[in-house]
Amino acid sequence: MNRRLAEGPLCLRCYRHELDVQVTCIRCGRRSWADSRTPQGPLCGSCSPRRLVRCARCRNVRPVFRVDLPDSPICKHCYGALCRSVHPCPSCEQPTVVIFPDPRAPGRRVCARCAGRRSPFACRRCGSEEHHYGRHCAACVLAERATMLLTAPDGEVHPRLRPALDALLATERPKSTIYWMQISKAAVLLGDMAAGRVAISHECLDALPRTGWVDFLRDFLVVVGVLPERQLHLARLAPWLDGLLADRPAEQARIVRTYATWQVLRRLHASSATAPVSYARAHRARSCISRAAALLAWLEQRGQDLPTLRQADLDQWLCEVPGGRNYIAPFLTWARSRRLTGDVTVHRPPESEPTAGMDHDDRWALVNELLHTQYAAIELRVAGLFVLLFAQPLSRISTLTVGDVHLGDRRVEVRFSTDMIVLPDPLADLVRDLVGRRGHSSYPDQQRTWLFPGGAPGRPLTDLALGRRLRDLGMPRIRSARNSALMHLAAQLPSPILASLSRRSCSHSTRIGYLFDPGKVTSRYSPDRQQAGTGGRSNWPSGACCWRGGASREWCTAQIERTRTERCCWPAGGLHQPPYGRTAPDPAQPCTSWRNEPPTPSRPRAPARISAASSALVRETPRRQAIRAASREPRGMMGVC
Structure with a gap:
């Protein structure tokens, strides 16, 4: 018209x-x-009364929106649902809206092109029916707006921001990116970088107030390669230290800055070469520095200084400042080594025995619920099962990478510390589905590095966010659940394996296992396993046998847990237990099998692998049977599947 x-x-x-x-x-x-x-x-059109009809799809009486489609009239809500329902056409197999009747096959629905009609859902530019956005698709609208945003004054896209444009156009959700460009201040700052009004550097972002959109833009530019990778938590410590010491007296600021620079920050910089500095480690560093500054300020109020600090003064400060015992001890150790204070010591309270805060029945009921429920997100189900079954902290779970998971043909293995753990079948299926899933970010890491990707580009889900979501899911006592799982594992695993799994000391793991079975002494379990991959020192020579009779090391390792009596001498003077059927050598005579005799050839052995149902590694004793029967605890982890 x-x-x-x-x-x-x-x-x-x-x-x-x-x-x-x-x-x-x-x-x-x-x-x-x-x-x-x-x-x-x-x-006007907004104030004019609409003609109310009954929608042919939802059967609700609403204002009519379209009458030129099959099953018309339809309302606005149903029309939006049609635009989002893109499926492969049965005739041409193209992703389209399949609602038109097929003239060649009565009763079948096909796309508009196969039905010989003009599609009302197709984009006016590219003809695609995916991501419907008015008269065009969201991909074409995003390409136009993103190119306009990142165009330099010379009319071309800024050469340094070309990777950012490619990442914006390659997103899987173009509508979300369009909405982000409309409301976010980060998009405005990105346009200023393209126009040359703001420099493209970390220093420029550091000068801005720290907000969520600044951190998001920094992570995005680092992921796409515009900005170099940087230890963000480590880099934020220096400005934080300057703000902490800005209003302090000169002498206090000098002592605190020296301690922070040459003790705390130096160790963080040295360890950052092998592993990124996490939020927890940066938080502990800030706590140690702030507690040192608080102690010096407290002494100044009392008319004292650090050289006049006495043990009674320190004990009084520890009573007045709760939670400062663990953070002030490194500062006092450093001060004593520099002769800045006297012989003062932070006395630690005796370590209490571990207790299971969650009932075993409640824990197994929660395990079954996470295994078989469908309403919870898959990353929450897997993280909760790692806590309940393997006693893993959330700080370690959130930093797991895809490389820590091995997907085999018949089993799935995950590495929490140094060994691969075989997962039971229901949990293995969940981990298979989790690997490769994208996170909540619209611009995920293309390498799919993290097993639990977060909302920030290229960053994992933080342990704080993971704990908050697990508590909302119905798991309020995460620490209690982890302690209960640790007690269960201590009743089944040898102490060195438990120490490696939980990253605790072997003595602590032995003490936990002793609570369940005082007769189980497993602190000397398999020294060859330490040499194979635990990182600990071992006196077992490479390729040598342990026994003078010529038995191979593999055979000796397999028999260690079956012995309870007799001793034999091993290379560095340690004590070992001989297997059944062998005679222990005379302890007065040195063991020379590995020195004077040729080493016994042994087969190459794969790294030690721990099964989730690892109760077969430890011989069942009547005492352990009584403990398990009293706690009504199922045998192994496969009993819940």
Whole structure:
């Protein structure tokens, strides 16, 4: 339908925007095209009453939106659902909206092209029916707006921001990116970088107030390669230290800065070469520095200084400042080594025995719920099962990478510390589905590095966010659940394996296992396993046998847990237990099998692997049977599947 003006014909859409045909709406007061006229005056399109009909799809009485589609009339909500329901067409197998009847096959629905009709869902530019966004698709709209945003004053895309443009266009959710460009201040700052008004550097972002959108933009530019990788938590410590010491006296600031620079930050910089500095480590560093500054300020209020600090003064400060015992001890050790203070010591309270805060029945019920429920997110189910079954802390779970998971043909293995753990089948299926899933970010890491990707580009889900979501899921006592799982594992695993799994000391793991079975002494379990991959020192020579009789090391290792009596001498003077059927050598005579005799050849052995149902590694004793029966605890972890 056309309208004619003096300049030529116009379509109805353009004719409605002419000023001489617009009127003032009597209800809202805006000037627009008169959609309807009443005896009181004209009404615009927003204020005009809509004709209410019953929608053919949802059967609700709503204003009609489209009448030219099959199963018309339909409302606006159903039309939006149709635009999002893109499926492969049965005839052409292209992703389209399949709602039109097929003239060649009655009863079958195909796309508009196969039905011989013009598609109302196709983009006017590329013809795609995916990501419907008005008259165009969201991908075409995003390409136009992102190119305009990152265009330099010379009319071309900024060369340094070309990777950012490619990442914006390659997103899987273009509508979310369009919405982000409309409301986020990060998009405005990105446009200023392209226009040359702001430098593209970390220093420019550091000068801005620390907000969520600044951190998001920094992570995005680092992931796409515009900015170099940087230890963010480590880099934030220096500005934080300057702000902490800004209003301190000169002498206090000098001592605290020296301690922070040459003790705390130096160790963090040295360890950052092998592993990134996590939020927890940076938080502990800030706590140690702030506690040192608080102690010096407290001494100044009392008219004292660090050289006059006595043990009674330190004990009084520890009583007044709760939680400062673990953070002030490194500072006092450093001060004593520099002769800045006297012989003062932070006395630690005796370590209490571990207790299971969660009942075993409640823990296994929660395990079954996480294994078989469908309403919870898969990353929460896997993280909760890692806590309940393997006693892993959330700080370690959140930093697991895809490289820590091995997907085999018949089993799935995960590495929490140094050994690969075989997962039971229901949990293995969940981990298979979790590997490769994208996170909540619209611009995920293309390498799929993290097993639990977070909302920030290229960063994992933090342990704080993971704990909060698990508590909302119905797991309020995470520490209690972990302690209960640790007690269960201590009843089944040898102490060195438990120490490696939980990253605790072997003595602590032995003490936990002693609570369940005082007769189980497993602290000397398999010294060859330490040499194979635990990182600990071993006196076992490479390729040598342990026994003078010529038995191989593999055979000796397999028999260690079956012996309870007799001793034999091993290379560095340690004590070992001989297997059954062998005679222990005379301890007075040195063991020379590995020195004077040729080493016994042994087969190459794969790294030690621990099964989730690892109760077979430890011989069942009547005492352990009584403990398990009293706690009504199922044998192994496979009993819950």
